[in-house]
Amino acid sequence: MNHYTFLHSADLHLGGAGASVVLPRSIRTRLRQGSWEAFARLVHICRDKNIDFLFLAGDVFDHDRIRMTDLKAMASTLASLERTRVFIAPGNHDPMEGRLSYGAVDWPENVIIFSRETWTEVEINDWLSIWGFGWKNNSLDGDRVSFDVDMNLLKTNVLLVHGDLESADSPYFPLKNHRDFLERFDYAALGHIHKPSAQTGKWIYSGAPLASSFKDRGPRGYVKGHIQKGGVFHEFEALDHIRFEEGEVTLSPDDGWEEVREGILSARMGDKTICRIRLKGVMDPDLDVEHIHRSLEGDFYHLEILDETIPDYDVERLYKENQDNIIGLFLRSMLQEDLDDPVQRMALFYGLEALLQERSL
Numbered sequence: 001m002n003h004y005t006f007l008h009s010a011d012l013h014l015g016g017a018g019a020s021v022v023l024p025r026s027i028r029t030r031l032r033q034g035s036w037e038a039f040a041r042l043v044h045i046c047r048d049k050n051i052d053f054l055f056l057a058g059d060v061f062d063h064d065r066i067r068m069t070d071l072k073a074m075a076s077t078l079a080s081l082e083r084t085r086v087f088i089a090p091g092n093h094d095p096m097e098g099r100l101s102y103g104a105v106d107w108p109e110n111v112i113i114f115s116r117e118t119w120t121e122v123e124i125n126d127w128l129s130i131w132g133f134g135w136k137n138n139s140l141d142g143d144r145v146s147f148d149v150d151m152n153l154l155k156t157n158v159l160l161v162h163g164d165l166e167s168a169d170s171p172y173f174p175l176k177n178h179r180d181f182l183e184r185f186d187y188a189a190l191g192h193i194h195k196p197s198a199q200t201g202k203w204i205y206s207g208a209p210l211a212s213s214f215k216d217r218g219p220r221g222y223v224k225g226h227i228q229k230g231g232v233f234h235e236f237e238a239l240d241h242i243r244f245e246e247g248e249v250t251l252s253p254d255d256g257w258e259e260v261r262e263g264i265l266s267a268r269m270g271d272k273t274i275c276r277i278r279l280k281g282v283m284d285p286d287l288d289v290e291h292i293h294r295s296l297e298g299d300f301y302h303l304e305i306l307d308e309t310i311p312d313y314d315v316e317r318l319y320k321e322n323q324d325n326i327i328g329l330f331l332r333s334m335l336q337e338d339l340d341d342p343v344q345r346m347a348l349f350y351g352l353e354a355l356l357q358e359r360s361l
């Protein structure tokens, strides 16, 4: 053959997805299911499109949460692929010596697991080799790894590895200082960083196929591509799934219940979106954010509101009540300023907030 197609994914975190986020149990359950759905989708695409190789660059599951039945389900799902050869390079969450890991079940013949902490070559034919590396434990500083590897640079070489290309001193296999080594490959299918990113035209983090926290904003998916003699072509493909997004709504003191609601609704991004909305600006202190939040629950897949507004104080009343103390002193000097000027107004509110907080301590 002179042409192969592939999918590249990583960081599915089967069994553990969403475990670390503060979200209602139902949403976390949904995220865990979502990672299995993403896995099923990838396998389905491989079958449907007759993909030659599925590259999984580590953290496929979480070794401390995965169950035996899950591993068996994975193995039998992958066995159902007639054409696709699956290459797995274990990472820090699915290391070979994890609590429960790859060694615990039998894998079908079409699944190749890079089970050793050395650069291992699988020769596909006389012009293509696929290389991989597997983590033994859940940390790897890289000092004990040799990058002195004998390889045929006339071949097309593809690499699968789970590691951190953005840092030189990460406990997660820092690769930043090994660019010369990576340079020898025609494509590096990387895992570990959940956001899809092309470090260069050929060092690619596919990212996790599913977002699992507010750190993972923006679209998520996988990389699809093809390998020819001397060249690898690839592009990112988004999967339509739960997304995490953050928005901001700036309020003014005249905004009432309905305006605040409208503002939040207009910051809603998509149907399957876990939204975090930050309220900024100045808000009427009589508005009950909890109440507004409850009234919006039906409009969102999940909504989190962070109230970062400054209350719109009744300055005259506060002055009357505090003439003899530091608050009164502060107000007297502020009232000489032009309070229609937004900068002065903000200074008034911030100062008041600080003083009032101090008083209530």
Ligand SMILES: [Mn+2]
Pocket: 059, 091, 092, 093, 162, 172, 191, 192, 193
């Ligand atoms: Mn990782």
